[in-house]
């Protein structure tokens with residue numbers, strides 16, 4: 001929040017932000033409560049936001065409870081980040097149709113630019129989005145579907161006012177405050193929101209809102225809130241140097257983890273930076289048409305390690321090792337930073353209560 005003095009939007013004027021985004025042609029996508037969790041889905045009104053709800057998380061546990069707070073965004077996260085919005089769990093990449101003369105016609109779905117405004121993106125999830133951008137749009141091959149969805153995305157970020165027991169964005173270097181990567185950024189206080197723009201289109205929306213200058217008291221409250229959120233984070237991931245985990249592939253703790261891990265893949269599904277997928281054909285019964293489908297995959301699955309008829313990761317030990325060593329260690333060479341942004345989801349949604357941070361710290365720090 002350095003630089004330009006933020007402006008202030010009252011709580012009762014929050015609907016105006018949603019209205020202006022809709023007028024600008026954006027479909028709204030935001031947090032709401034469903035099946036006992038905060039999830040992101042189509043949003044039409046502030047009434048759908050999880051006002052007063054808060055999550056309690058620990059390895060193997062996610063629970064929501066209602067508080068008497070007026071805050072809309074006083075929760076840490078749910079099982080989704082922004083990943084399903086830009087990189088769907090299942091997507092048809094192309095279709096093949098046999099023509100009357102016997103030839104095949106290949107049809108690539110037309111990627112329409114749909115403008116979507118996502119409300120309440122957290123700092124760890126924007127950090128993850130930047131990594132997915134790097135993977136899908138900045139390599140040698142650009143993913144056209146991801147790029148089309150990304151180009152139409154407007155991001156309303158929210159600075160966290162609460163950290164769950166599983167959060168560790170501070171030690172991951174990605175939170176709790178947003179630095180960049182948003183169009184608008186909100187900091188929610190009791191009476192309303194500090195609001196800043198981070199892009200030209202964000203500034204255009206900002207100009208349409210009924211705002212006042214933020215007061216010194218409000219700025220101090222925001223500073224205190226950020227310090228509190230950082231102080232709430234008891235869990236810390238120790239720095240991991242390149243090759244630090246690679247060189248510990250014989251460590252005995254991998255055996256201990258493998259005895260508990262169910263190889264269910266939950267951790268990879270909820271992780272906002274995981275991008276592994278598989279592709280397959282789905283032929284129609286008429287024998288003349290087929291769809292080529294991409295679905296999320298997990299390094300914990302048997303088929304993931306099947307290469308040229310040989311299973312390269314036969315044991316759960318090897319698969320867990322692949323997940324952690326790639327995420328925290330090999331990513332540094334591949335993408336210039338760790339693949340973990342400290343969201344904590346892989347712990348909360350692990351049915352075996354495996355503590356990713358504790359295991360990484362133990363293996364990484366052991367001199368053995």
Ligand code: SF4
Nearest residue numbers: 271340341343344346
């Ligand atoms: S590894 Fe775990 S804590 Fe890190 S970004 Fe993925 S889900 Fe979040």
Ligand code: SF4
Nearest residue numbers: 261262264265267350
């Ligand atoms: S670490 Fe947990 S969530 Fe991940 S595959 Fe193993 S049991 Fe499933």
